[in-house]
Amino acid sequence: MTKAPTVEDVARVAGVSRQTVSNVVNTPAIVREATRIRVEAAIAELGYRPHAAARRLRTRRSSxxxxxxxxxxxxxxxxxxxxxxxxxxxxxxxxxxxxxxxxxxxxxxxxxxxxxxxxxxxxxxxxxxxxxxxxxxxxxxxxxxxxxxxxxxxxxxxxxxxxxxxxxxxxxxxxxxxxxxxxxxxxxxxxxxx
CATH class of the missing domain: 3.40.50.2300 (Response regulator)
Incomplete structure (x- = not known):
């Protein structure tokens, strides 16, 4: 079984920080377009999906x-x-x-x-x-x-x-x-x- 890609994996492939990946996932409007596109490409390439439980803890929303x-x-x-x-x-x-x-x-x-x-x-x-x-x-x-x-x-x-x-x-x-x-x-x- 292959380990699911992490936010760190996406950051490494996109050449950005972990926080930038988080910003693209949670508040993409604050990220420069070129950076956002590069991070989104890395997300697609790796098949990254944000961890729902972690997001719920961070946002205090259950969705x-x-x-x-x-x-x-x-x-x-x-x-x-x-x-x-x-x-x-x-x-x-x-x-x-x-x-x-x-x-x-x-x-x-x-x-x-x-x-x-x-x-x-x-x-x-x-x-x-x-x-x-x-x-x-x-x-x-x-x-x-x-x-x-x-x-x-x-x-x-x-x-x-x-x-x-x-x-x-x-x-x-x-x-x-x-x-x-x-x-x-x-x-x-x-x-x-x-």
Whole structure:
């Protein structure tokens, strides 16, 4: 088994200091372009990958998004959440981030779980699912300054123009309208929605 290349190996091949390699990896904008290109070439040649655990210790960030996994209830809601979690995981991976799934039976249990994850430095952000009117999780997250978005509306008076927090959801009305227009364009005269 070949030993993985280190930051020192990259520095030696590129003819720069260890700190310059670190700067290229973490804050490339501060490095002169010619130097950055030389270091990036050495990284590619050696197949160097920064050590994720060391980076987390140094930056004090986990690069992890927590998401509550609702119990599978079947139907369209389960399919939509499944597709959302897959898309979130793919996009996070493209940005060298991870997704941590956790379960809880109640909002109060979830708050306890989130407290453990936050205290342990295991998550940098959260996606809240299964929102409901008077949801205590969003207030708890706001009080602690943990970045979050909900997959589901905030259930406030004005969710669109002045939402209580960032959120995403499926636009059921637009989907129904698009399906109806598609059927009508195909010649259907009577359309029903069950």
């Amino acid at each position: 992890t998004i927590g998401i509550h996994l609702d119990p599978y209830a079947g139907g369209i809601a389960g399919v939509v959440l499944d597709r959302f979690v897959h898309a979130l995981t793919e996009r996070a991976s493209e940005r060298d981030m991870r997704v941590l799934l956790y379960a809880a039976r109640t909002a109060e249990e979830e708050i306890d779980r989130l407290g453990d994850l936050l205290e342990g430095g295991e998550v940098d952000a959260v996606v809240v699912t299964g929102t409901f009117h008077g949801d205590p999780r969003t207030g708890w997250l706001n009080e602690r300054g943990l970045p979050f978005v909900s997959f589901g509306r905030p259930w406030g008076e004005d969710d669109v123009a002045a939402p209580a927090h960032l959120w995403v959801d499926v636009d059921g009305a637009a989907g129904t309208r698009a399906a109806t227009e598609h059927l009508r364009a195909g010649g259907a005269r009577r359309v029903a929605f069950l």
